[in-house]
Amino acid sequence: MNQRVQCKNQTTGNDEIALGATKITLGSLQLTWLYQSDDITMLSLQLYGLLMSKMIQEGIRPDVIDASLFRYTKRWIHEDEEGSPSTHEENYQREIIETVETLLSNQIEVLPCKLLFEMLRSAILLEASTKCRYGFENRIGRQLIEATVEDLLTPFQGYACEVQYDTECVKRILKAFYSNYTCSDQSGLIKVADLIDDFLTVVAKEFDLNKDTFMSLLKLSAAASNDLHRTSDGMYHAIDVYLNKHKYHLTESERDEVCQLLDCNRMSSKACRHAAQNERLPLRMVVQTLFVGQLQLRDAITSRIGDSENGSQKEEMTLVGDGCNGEDARMEMEKIDSKVMVLEKECLLMKRHIETGVGEKRRKGVWKKLKRKFGCVISMTDCDCQVNKKVHP
Template sequence: MKKQTLQDSMTFSGRPTQFEAECWFDDACILDMDYFVKTVADIKSKGVRPELIGSIITHYSSKWLPDLSASDDELGKGLTAIEESPESVTASWMKKRFFVETLVGVLPPEKDSVPCNFLLRLLRTACMVNVEPTYRAELEKRISWQLDQASLKELMIPSFSHTCGTLLDVELVLRLVNRFLNLDETFRSGAAMMKVAKLVDSYLAEAAVDSNLELSEFIALAGAIPAHARSTDDGLYRAIDTYLKAHPGVSKPDRKSLCRLIDSRKLSPEASFHAASNDRLPVRAVIQVLFSEQAKINKQIDWSGSFSGMRSPSTGIAGGGLEPPARCLSKREMNAQQLEIKKLKEDVLRLQSQCMNMQGQIERLLEKKRGIFSWKKIGLPSFKNNNTNKFVDGEGEVEFSGFVRRTPAVDMKNRVVKGKTPLRWRKSLS
């Protein structure tokens, strides 16, 4: 009787109060799923707000599926009930599949009517009991609408497929991200993009621990986020460093491919300091980080120095110049920055010297492999005068000063020209 009175009040007002909703929750004890669907349809016909219908569905769905509850206690009770249930595992899973498909069918079509975390828990259960692909696609579409509201805990859906070797369903998250990126700009704002980028970086850091995670999957998910969506690349750098630590056998070209995802200009000073001493990164990536930090410090020094001259900051602002920094650096801070710049330059020079030494060793090894008779052309010297001599080889003209390199044939030719009799060459074993 009380429930009928509440429905009549919904008819007249159209917007029930929170007190009325709580009374409905306390009064209704729905044990049959068919009756629940009929009741929800009646409430929809009364013109009730979608948010209230969504709260009703999320409240009562945990009575049939404890997996959908946000409380760990309810989830533990549900698992215990399944273990103690006299029904077979197959019958229990068939019932769960029926409940999930029914709940998906009664969800309000509006965007924010149901919380995103509830939809993710529903999707996890749907993947576990292997619902029909149409219901799963509907859930993925609805989650992509509000992916920026998801939490990392709910996004870490296990992989229930036997063909997938990873613990987490990375392909599912990649589909959700691609669906979100393909949304219209009315559904996807700039702030939402930044939240999703941060969420994906945190997810990658957790998934990178799995030794079975393929490099192509990691790069596909990390590269799906546009570069402008990340305000900082610290989270991405943490995920890549975790992946390299968990996969020590990654080849050098693959390490370079991973490091190309990072924009060294968007790293914080703490992340740059860690990357500069990280032996898991390629040398080229470390040099780029050092150059980026040096450029940042030089820019900061130039900016602070531009307001320390004869012109006052207020004059520069009135003339249309840039705004000054929050405060001018002290002399001690300037000296500390100059020492840091000097240290960075020394590190860069040391790395360049090591690279040159390695390149020289490689060239010497290649020369030994070619042999000493690998010239393209061998030319005889052409003499100009007694002081400067040049000869042409296969690569160009080379000049010698102060001496002439003589061979037996050239020496005999010079003596014949001067009218002298050439001496007979004797055979020698030396």
């Protein structure tokens, strides 16, 4: 089951453990039996809890203890059975998961993150105590770097396949991760930020996911990306998926509200090009991405001209697929500056249109005019580009 667990024969200093009238001799107890045999999982919770507590006191390895605890949980908690458990069974299962949580080791990576997520799911479904659920969340958060999107989705899958995303649960897991992350390398932080973006993209496909819940998850993604050298392409992709899935019941103002958390200045040039032709986005967001895209191009040209003048580049400068010299580049930059000025005016004009509630016909006219003015004449059916969600400099 757990590839990290290695079988070794161990004994403790004591020869036996007394459990009421039951005596288990440890001198001949092989740990292979402890976590591979079903014998020990047949014990009642009271006997099993006493046995595990004594073995922890005797210094048995945490990986062996935790592997046995997981097997005991799977033995008594059957989430895949048809029908709901009786009240007595549910109470007993709740007592099991709460007892198991208190016996689990707090060491990192003793039990794989995937198995901890499964235990958290059981605790949520059984409505275990807050202390129990927080205990699992804290252990998960401390090793969140090894989690996958499928793992992060696990706690929110109900008995009848309904999905209820608990944003507070995700927040607590993230808080535990950041509170315990002490590495100076940002790779772990970037990996978790990517994980949240991937999680967002998956849940955005859920038709029943309401706007407020999705925005709460967007805020988590934005917080996870703070102070990191990474693009906001992942968040843009998730928003695009959500707008496409919910395009028939989101108003223009609601779509604009969803996009407010997206930082266009952190989008890559490829994402900006895609967004500029994305008719699912509100007009204000399209204008912003066009503006950012023009500024990125202008900055690139300015940088190339400076390098050319300093003699750092001797080859002929290339711009938009066509060769051009420094003078041509200056002329092109002047044209871009002119376009940016026009774009700023268009932005103000469209903002007035949005605020005054211009009709759909007028909206489409302004859209087409904007696309002609800035050369965005390719339709969405012709543009099938996919945004790279993980672009790091």
